[in-house]
Amino acid sequence: MISNSVRFHSFGKAEEVAHLEPIDLPILEDGQLLVKMLATPLNPADINFIQGNYGVKPQLPASPGIEGCAEVLVSKAEGFATGDKVIFIERVGTWQSHLVCEAEKALRIPTEIAPEQAAMLKVNPATAWKILHAYAELKPGDWVIQNAANSGVGQCLIQIAKLLGLRTINTVRREGLESELKALGADHVLLDNGDLVAKVREICGDNLPKLASNAVGGDSALRQMDALAEHGTQVTFGAMSMRSLKVPNKFLIFKGISLRGLWITKWIAAAERGEIENVYQQLAQWVVDGKLNQSIEKAYKPSELAEALNRSQQGKRRGKVLLDWQ
Numbered sequence: 001m002i003s004n005s006v007r008f009h010s011f012g013k014a015e016e017v018a019h020l021e022p023i024d025l026p027i028l029e030d031g032q033l034l035v036k037m038l039a040t041p042l043n044p045a046d047i048n049f050i051q052g053n054y055g056v057k058p059q060l061p062a063s064p065g066i067e068g069c070a071e072v073l074v075s076k077a078e079g080f081a082t083g084d085k086v087i088f089i090e091r092v093g094t095w096q097s098h099l100v101c102e103a104e105k106a107l108r109i110p111t112e113i114a115p116e117q118a119a120m121l122k123v124n125p126a127t128a129w130k131i132l133h134a135y136a137e138l139k140p141g142d143w144v145i146q147n148a149a150n151s152g153v154g155q156c157l158i159q160i161a162k163l164l165g166l167r168t169i170n171t172v173r174r175e176g177l178e179s180e181l182k183a184l185g186a187d188h189v190l191l192d193n194g195d196l197v198a199k200v201r202e203i204c205g206d207n208l209p210k211l212a213s214n215a216v217g218g219d220s221a222l223r224q225m226d227a228l229a230e231h232g233t234q235v236t237f238g239a240m241s242m243r244s245l246k247v248p249n250k251f252l253i254f255k256g257i258s259l260r261g262l263w264i265t266k267w268i269a270a271a272e273r274g275e276i277e278n279v280y281q282q283l284a285q286w287v288v289d290g291k292l293n294q295s296i297e298k299a300y301k302p303s304e305l306a307e308a309l310n311r312s313q314q315g316k317r318r319g320k321v322l323l324d325w326q
Contacts, residue, residue, distance in 0.1 A: 003025050007062065009061040011051055011060075014046075014047050014050040015306050015310055018305065020302055028076055031076065031077050032100055033076070033077060035100075036098050038070055039324055039326070040323045042308060042323065045066055046066060047313060067087070067120060067122045068087065068088060070087075070106075071083065072084040075103070079103070085111045087119070087280070088101070088106055109121070121284060124156045126264050127156070127237055130262060135260050136210045137210075141166075143168070145200065145211070148171075148215040148216055151238075153213070155184055155293075161185070169187065169188045171223075173192055192220050194223075196227065197223055197227045208228060208229035209232060210228070211232065211233055217236065221236065225247070230256055233257070236260070237261070237263070296322060300321065301324055
């Protein structure tokens with residue numbers, strides 16, 4: 001069988017080295033699935049993967065794609081049947097029309113879920129879920145603070161926190177985002193500037209945030225530390241500012257701040273299959289119920305790959321860029 005695949009034969013600028021080409025798929029073996037891709041997002045990690053700047057480097061030529069939603073065409077594995085809708089919890093190279101993969105790398109999800117939303121389940125919702133569940137003992141009414149609140153993870157964290165009864169302070173780097181974030185359930189939306197800490201203390205009083213979600217680093221991360229309660233925890237999962245954390249001693253000595261890091265790929269690799277399934281089934285059900293959604297700016301056809309790659313790397317987008325394989 002032939003798959004229409006996005007491939008790159010050398011590392012470099014994604015729009016220059018990644019192209020569509022037909023490839024022959026391997027013969028399906030026991031324990032494997034043949035799937036048709038439905039939708040795949042273009043994530044920053046995918047761009048870094050093509051550039052050769054990601055945490056792992058593939059053997060070339062390779063197909064990018066860490067996320068995606070697909071339909072099972074043929075199953076030679078227990079627990080999967082033709083017509084099942086699946087996502088992938090390990091890298092399979094989702095930027096292709098069809099692929100063959102080990103069944104253990106796939107996860108069944110409700111068939112009624114919108115494929116575009118399902119395609120984005122693996123990274124952002126799970127990252128937000130893990131931040132809210134694994135690093136602090138939170139109870140309804142507690143405050144959580146996050147930067148880059150308009151990002152994919154930020155949007156998910158707002159919605160999941162609301163479902164858990166938590167309150168959020170959401171910081172952004174530009175004006176004009178308050179209405180859309182409040183529509184998702186954000187309690188407060190503040191500019192990430194020098195006035196932030198005073199405003200947080202005014203809002204929260206003695207009940208300062210116990211948890212901070214940091215996707216930016218640099219000065220933004222330091223403001224979060226200053227705004228945290230004593231013995232609060234900051235979880236770093238991104239570095240959008242490209243600036244390292246330089247932590248003042250006072251935050252460690254006098255406030256007892258804990259600093260943690262999260263890469264959702266590492267959690268998936270270490271967690272039990274049952275735990276992974278439970279988390280993603282809950283996230284998927286919230287999507288089906290209309291309680292958890294991520295913004296999509298546009299879904300491009302594979303023939304529009306160059307345009308999609310360019311747009312995915314530009315700022316001030318109103319959501320994720322996807323490839324539509326349907």
